[in-house]
Amino acid sequence: MLEHPSIQALLEKQKKQHHVASVLSLLGWDEQVNLPPKSSDQRGQQMATLSEVHHQFGSDPSISGLLKALEADWSQLNDQEQAIVKNSRKEFDRATRLPTDYVTEKAILDSEAYHAWVNARENDDFAAFAPFLKRQLEMAKRGAEFMGRGGDPYDYQIDLFDPGMTAQTIEGLFTTLKEELVPLSREILSSPVQAKNEQLKAFSVDKQEAFLKEVTAKLGFDYDRGRIDVAVHPFCSGNACDTRMTTRFHEDVPLDSLFSSIHETGHGLYEQGLPRDQLHNALGQAVGMGIHESQSRLWENQVSRSREFWQYFEPKYREAFPEQLSSLSSDDLYLAVNAVTLCPIRVDSDEVTYNLHIILRFELEKMLFSGELEVDELPDTWNRLSQEIIGLTPTSNKAGVLQDVHWSGGMFGYFPSYCLGNMIAAQLWYTLLEEMPDLLSDFARGDFSRLLGWLRDRIHQHGKRYETQDLVKRVTGDKINPKHLIQYLKDRYKPLYQ
Amino acid sequence: MLEHPSIQALLEKQKKQHHVASVLSLLGWDEQVNLPPKSSDQRGQQMATLSEVHHQFGSDPSISGLLKALEADWSQLNDQEQAIVKNSRKEFDRATRLPTDYVTEKAILDSEAYHAWVNARENDDFAAFAPFLKRQLEMAKRGAEFMGRGGDPYDYQIDLFDPGMTAQTIEGLFTTLKEELVPLSREILSSPVQAKNEQLKAFSVDKQEAFLKEVTAKLGFDYDRGRIDVAVHPFCSGNACDTRMTTRFHEDVPLDSLFSSIHETGHGLYEQGLPRDQLHNALGQAVGMGIHESQSRLWENQVSRSREFWQYFEPKYREAFPEQLSSLSSDDLYLAVNAVTLCPIRVDSDEVTYNLHIILRFELEKMLFSGELEVDELPDTWNRLSQEIIGLTPTSNKAGVLQDVHWSGGMFGYFPSYCLGNMIAAQLWYTLLEEMPDLLSDFARGDFSRLLGWLRDRIHQHGKRYETQDLVKRVTGDKINPKHLIQYLKDRYKPLYQ
Numbered sequence: 001m002l003e004h005p006s007i008q009a010l011l012e013k014q015k016k017q018h019h020v021a022s023v024l025s026l027l028g029w030d031e032q033v034n035l036p037p038k039s040s041d042q043r044g045q046q047m048a049t050l051s052e053v054h055h056q057f058g059s060d061p062s063i064s065g066l067l068k069a070l071e072a073d074w075s076q077l078n079d080q081e082q083a084i085v086k087n088s089r090k091e092f093d094r095a096t097r098l099p100t101d102y103v104t105e106k107a108i109l110d111s112e113a114y115h116a117w118v119n120a121r122e123n124d125d126f127a128a129f130a131p132f133l134k135r136q137l138e139m140a141k142r143g144a145e146f147m148g149r150g151g152d153p154y155d156y157q158i159d160l161f162d163p164g165m166t167a168q169t170i171e172g173l174f175t176t177l178k179e180e181l182v183p184l185s186r187e188i189l190s191s192p193v194q195a196k197n198e199q200l201k202a203f204s205v206d207k208q209e210a211f212l213k214e215v216t217a218k219l220g221f222d223y224d225r226g227r228i229d230v231a232v233h234p235f236c237s238g239n240a241c242d243t244r245m246t247t248r249f250h251e252d253v254p255l256d257s258l259f260s261s262i263h264e265t266g267h268g269l270y271e272q273g274l275p276r277d278q279l280h281n282a283l284g285q286a287v288g289m290g291i292h293e294s295q296s297r298l299w300e301n302q303v304s305r306s307r308e309f310w311q312y313f314e315p316k317y318r319e320a321f322p323e324q325l326s327s328l329s330s331d332d333l334y335l336a337v338n339a340v341t342l343c344p345i346r347v348d349s350d351e352v353t354y355n356l357h358i359i360l361r362f363e364l365e366k367m368l369f370s371g372e373l374e375v376d377e378l379p380d381t382w383n384r385l386s387q388e389i390i391g392l393t394p395t396s397n398k399a400g401v402l403q404d405v406h407w408s409g410g411m412f413g414y415f416p417s418y419c420l421g422n423m424i425a426a427q428l429w430y431t432l433l434e435e436m437p438d439l440l441s442d443f444a445r446g447d448f449s450r451l452l453g454w455l456r457d458r459i460h461q462h463g464k465r466y467e468t469q470d471l472v473k474r475v476t477g478d479k480i481n482p483k484h485l486i487q488y489l490k491d492r493y494k495p496l497y498q
Numbered sequence: 499m500l501e502h503p504s505i506q507a508l509l510e511k512q513k514k515q516h517h518v519a520s521v522l523s524l525l526g527w528d529e530q531v532n533l534p535p536k537s538s539d540q541r542g543q544q545m546a547t548l549s550e551v552h553h554q555f556g557s558d559p560s561i562s563g564l565l566k567a568l569e570a571d572w573s574q575l576n577d578q579e580q581a582i583v584k585n586s587r588k589e590f591d592r593a594t595r596l597p598t599d600y601v602t603e604k605a606i607l608d609s610e611a612y613h614a615w616v617n618a619r620e621n622d623d624f625a626a627f628a629p630f631l632k633r634q635l636e637m638a639k640r641g642a643e644f645m646g647r648g649g650d651p652y653d654y655q656i657d658l659f660d661p662g663m664t665a666q667t668i669e670g671l672f673t674t675l676k677e678e679l680v681p682l683s684r685e686i687l688s689s690p691v692q693a694k695n696e697q698l699k700a701f702s703v704d705k706q707e708a709f710l711k712e713v714t715a716k717l718g719f720d721y722d723r724g725r726i727d728v729a730v731h732p733f734c735s736g737n738a739c740d741t742r743m744t745t746r747f748h749e750d751v752p753l754d755s756l757f758s759s760i761h762e763t764g765h766g767l768y769e770q771g772l773p774r775d776q777l778h779n780a781l782g783q784a785v786g787m788g789i790h791e792s793q794s795r796l797w798e799n800q801v802s803r804s805r806e807f808w809q810y811f812e813p814k815y816r817e818a819f820p821e822q823l824s825s826l827s828s829d830d831l832y833l834a835v836n837a838v839t840l841c842p843i844r845v846d847s848d849e850v851t852y853n854l855h856i857i858l859r860f861e862l863e864k865m866l867f868s869g870e871l872e873v874d875e876l877p878d879t880w881n882r883l884s885q886e887i888i889g890l891t892p893t894s895n896k897a898g899v900l901q902d903v904h905w906s907g908g909m910f911g912y913f914p915s916y917c918l919g920n921m922i923a924a925q926l927w928y929t930l931l932e933e934m935p936d937l938l939s940d941f942a943r944g945d946f947s948r949l950l951g952w953l954r955d956r957i958h959q960h961g962k963r964y965e966t967q968d969l970v971k972r973v974t975g976d977k978i979n980p981k982h983l984i985q986y987l988k989d990r991y992k993p994l995y996q
Contacts, residue, residue, distance in 0.1 A: 053518075224535050
């Protein structure tokens with residue numbers, strides 16, 4: 001399969017680097033899940049040193065010779081080898097063009113800015129966070145410059161998360177989406193139909209945990225190669241050998257931990273479906289965040305908010321929480337699962353208004369990078385655009401501009417992936433229904449294997465062989481098109497709310 | 499404080515190596531506490547790569563020049579600088595004198611021999627393990643030779659765990675101890691007084707955990723810089739910035755998890771008392787295993803098996819477990835805490851007979867290294883000496899010579915530290931009582947701060963500045979003397995069992 005003599009030597013080099021990367025990922029997980037409150041200084045130093053080691057492995061001068069030899073024989077490489085070489089070139093350039101000083105400074109800043117953000121959010125004090133955000137913005141621009149991407153630093157950021165994607169492409173997609181989605185969301189929100197989520201009370205954490213483990217195992221998550229723990233924010237980290245998810249629990253908001261867990265399970269199933277023996281190279285790694293998010297969203301929304309999913313799980317849910325669910329009919333429960341409400345917080349939002357939160361962030365990031373907007377003006381502009389796009393003004397920065405962790409880590413260009421993921425999920429969904437019109441009846445029997453098998457076959461097994469747009473086109477016959485998401489939201493929500 | 503110009507350069511080198519070492523320690527903790535069952539292959543690879551990185555940092559050729567410059571100015575160095583240089587020299591020689599071939603062979607043997615031991619113990623088949631033990635013995639002798647310690651390879655092993663200690667010194671100590679302890683243990687075991695530990699049943703794990711956290715926090719463990727989790731074997735890892743302890747729970751053996759936790763808390767308090775800003779060098783690191791064990795044993799035995807400790811905690815324990823403790827009087831409970839029973843397994847033994855298990859292992863190791871005893875004769879000699887020293891013959895090799903993991907990893911010379919720790923703990927205890935005759939009354943009030951302050955001042959703050967014997971002499975006025983342990987065991991157990 002991999003035949004070129006320089007490929008094996010290249011892979012050998014990448015293996016050790018990947019071991020260090022996977023340890024860095026574990027240190028990040030441990031920081032969120034286990035780290036004692038006063039132990040963060042040492043964690044920052046450990047991560048800085050390992051980042052340096054990771055950088056040294058990745059910038060090993062002998063890689064340059066191997067890549068040149070492989071690139072010289074480009075036409076003789078098969079498509080798997082080409083994918084490996086293309087991705088290695090990208091990583092090698094990233095590793096060698098960014099100076100060690102920069103990498104170390106960034107690692108330390110990431111840790112400091114994270115803690116500054118935690119405090120700023122707690123105290124609703126944007127001014128305390130602003131200097132860190134300015135430095136991160138500066139670092140992002142310097143990074144793009146080192147990579148020879150000085151002209152379009154925001155595109156460089158976007159490409160980090162979604163290979164091949166640009167701000168211009170996203171802007172086109174988001175403009176169409178916004179035109180349709182703003183009126184649709186207003187229409188749903190003004191409906192007299194109201195979900196009764198406030199009646200969901202006193203769901204004991206132990207039983208919530210047992211139920212969500214049952215659900216996620218049924219969906220296909222392999223707990224022999226992964227786990228789920230509690231953290232402030234739900235996330236999924238690790239790789240196919242050891243996938244670490246997190247969730248959070250509130251006794252009176254039981255659907256949050258359940259759907260967060262299902263969402264992370266979508267990510268986890270993607271990771272666990274990547275070829276385990278190719279983890280260290282492009283063939284065993286995820287395409288990017290857009291595709292990753294399409295997997296989490298498909299399982300969370302198209303699958304687990306469907307009537308058929310609840311046909312199977314509702315009796316089990318009622319068995320676990322008989323009293324808590326006694327006042328809700330099946331229709332009430334189904335409506336609660338698909339509740340749409342106006343909410344200032346992105347991560348607490350439903351799948352309709354969620355996309356508006358992303359469009360808001362994309363517009364702000366674009367302006368921050370173009371210089372049209374200063375960091376100090378961010379809170380006011382956030383509030384103004386929030387009113388325009390989402391339809392509300394947050395009552396505090398804590399519930400507005402300070403709500404998300406991403407910017408503290410300099411992760412600009414990441415937010416759009418969430419909405420790209422929603423679009424791709426809907427697009428995959430209609431392809432799935434075309435190929436298997438009776439797919440939903442599987443869910444009613446608690447059988448998710450046909451769906452998982454299809455995703456494994458069409459998406460997971462290919463690793464990074466195709467860039468985002470190419471993969472979507474290969475699987476669905478078309479590049480990303482927002483019409484599928486609009487269609488899906490209308491199909492699901494119009495009957496419910498009218 | 500640290501003034502020599504080469505010292506700062508040396509410390510800078512050691513810092514990054516220590517970051518890697520602390521991450522390796524965390525990976526080991528995570529392996530025992532969190533790792534999913536099928537994720538161990540990747541963990542092995544991560545640890546192999548990081549061990550290589552750690553070795554590269556430690557054998558950096560520029561360290562040699564720094565050490566030579568510092569050693570040339572030896573008389574101008576203050577005692578802290580001397581401690582740093584002395585320890586760095588030891589570590590650098592260890593990192594550079596062992597040939598790569600030897601290190602690789604040893605790493606492979608460690609892994610093979612571990613699995614061979616697991617199987618041999620399971621099948622009670624010493625012959626299957628013997629070839630690996632022979633090779634480990636051979637490797638230990640070769641290792642000592644590489645280090646220029648060919649004449650006394652067992653001393654080299656002992657010095658790995660207790661700097662400055664020798665087999666001859668230990669033999670002197672253990673001979674005296676054995677003379678007194680064998681008759682004392684027989685006397686206690688033949689007493690008609692019997693503890694009623696079998697009456698302790700159905701202690702819920704949640705409440706056990708809450709109680710042991712209350713106890714260990716009261717002793718002084720800082721949960722803002724540490725945690726305790728569940729693992730198969732109790733241990734303490736990490737360092738002063740982030741101390742990770744483990745324990746295990748059995749509903750019907752509640753004193754096991756409680757005293758294991760207190761034992762590990764003793765280790766944890768030592769780690770947390772080491773200077774946090776010197777972690778990366780000798781001034782912030784533990785002297786060795788003997789001193790470490792003296793800390794865990796002092797808190798576990800002298801402190802937490804005392805009447806005064808239970809005067810304070812008994813009401814709280816009864817409050818947590820009112821029914822479970824209802825059939826035991828205060829005296830019954832106190833006797834249960836100080837139960838002495840004949841047991842073939844070292845780790846399940848009480849503080850009286852435990853030392854006999856160590857003496858047995860030391861005598862066997864000494865004969866193995868001198869050539870007086872062949873590996874094939876080990877089971878018979880184990881059983882014979884076990885009868886002589888402990889007073890029982892194990893019914894199988896599984897419960898005898900195959901019970902401990904240490905030899906499979908070539909960790910000869912480690913066992914004596916456990917008993918040295920017991921001796922040092924008792925010696926510290928009588929010094930404490932001389933200086934603060936009313937110390938025990940603190941415990942009755944739930945106040946352990948005076949004790950902890952004294953240990954911080956006399957032991958913890960010094961890091962590795964003094965070798966084991968020098969530190970003991972500095973604090974107690976005498977080198978290690980077994981008479982204190984004998985005295986302590988008589989003081990505590992004679993009144994109880996007569």
